Amino acid sequence: MTPPPGLAFSGRVTAGGSVLLGPVEMQAAAGRWTCLLGPSGTGKSTLLHCFAGLAEALTLDGRAEAQDDRPLQGRVALMAQSDGLLPWLTVQENVTLGARLRRRRPDRTRAQALLARVGLADLARRKPHALSGGQRQRAALARTLYEDRPVALLDEPFSALDVATRAQMQDLAASELRGRTVLHVTHDPAEAARLGERILVLTAAGIEEIGTDGAPPIPRAPDAGATLATTGRLTRRLLEAA
Numbered sequence: 611m612t613p614p615p616g617l618a619f620s621g622r623v624t625a626g627g628s629v630l631l632g633p634v635e636m637q638a639a640a641g642r643w644t645c646l647l648g649p650s651g652t653g654k655s656t657l658l659h660c661f662a663g664l665a666e667a668l669t670l671d672g673r674a675e676a677q678d679d680r681p682l683q684g685r686v687a688l689m690a691q692s693d694g695l696l697p698w699l700t701v702q703e704n705v706t707l708g709a710r711l712r713r714r715r716p717d718r719t720r721a722q723a724l725l726a727r728v729g730l731a732d733l734a735r736r737k738p739h740a741l742s743g744g745q746r747q748r749a750a751l752a753r754t755l756y757e758d759r760p761v762a763l764l765d766e767p768f769s770a771l772d773v774a775t776r777a778q779m780q781d782l783a784a785s786e787l788r789g790r791t792v793l794h795v796t797h798d799p800a801e802a803a804r805l806g807e808r809i810l811v812l813t814a815a816g817i818e819e820i821g822t823d824g825a826p827p828i829p830r831a832p833d834a835g836a837t838l839a840t841t842g843r844l845t846r847r848l849l850e851a852a
């Protein structure tokens with residue numbers, strides 16, 4: 611894999627005269643896990659869409675680009691807020707959808723291994739309608755990891771999971787995406803405190819960084835003192851921003 615690039619955004623996004631995001635500046639460091647939180651509607655998903663090249667219908671007055679000055683196209687995997695599973699494909703076919711779209715032979719062995727890691731090995735032949743919400747989200751996570759890209763954009767990837775499964779999937783994602791550039795949108799301060807090497811809060815006033823200095827490597831234990839302290843500070847900041 612080529613070295614993952616850092617990400618840089620500056621500017622404002624509008625649609626039909628409405629402002630969706632900004633003006634704001636933010637960076638996600640190369641090879642690091644950055645968490646992004648903030649009140650609903652401040653433009654977090656819009657920011658991910660800009661980096662994923664999905665903002666054609668929007669007007670970006672500024673730039674959303676890789677810091678190595680090479681195109682982001684082909685280097686990004688997006689796990690969107692809605693799982694986007696195609697209802698007529700099986701779970702395994704959904705995981706390998708990217709390969710199919712690129713007219714590559716799907717690697718079923720790799721897909722099955724990832725499905726086993728997200729706990730869906732026995733459901734690989736089911737259609738999405740026969741999965742629970744949490745199972746669908748895990749299938750979408752497997753599809754994102756299957757893409758094996760240097761940059762991962764994760765939009766509330768664990769929001770439908772129970773506490774124990776969420777912790778397991780956080781551990782899995784931290785392991786699979788180690789060394790990649792990850793920009794992870796979440797509403798959960800405890801999740802950001804576990805996974806964020808950098809933690810950013812987006813409000814109408816701009817971006818603010820919540821320090822994690824001295825925190826251990828990720829994934830951090832959910833009940834470690836440093837994790838709980840960061841969760842508390844972050845929760846307080848989000849309450850102030852509401």
Ligand SMILES: Nc1ncnc2c1ncn2[C@@H]1O[C@H](COP(=O)(O)OP(=O)(O)OP(=O)(O)O)[C@@H](O)[C@H]1O
Binds near residue numbers: 625
């Ligand atoms: N295609 C669009 N056209 C017009 N407005 C849009 C469009 N998509 C999103 N918006 C608006 O842009 C703003 C930012 O939306 P976005 O989904 O990026 O916010 P968010 O911070 O991710 O919110 P949440 O935390 O609720 O997921 C919202 O006010 C939303 O209503």
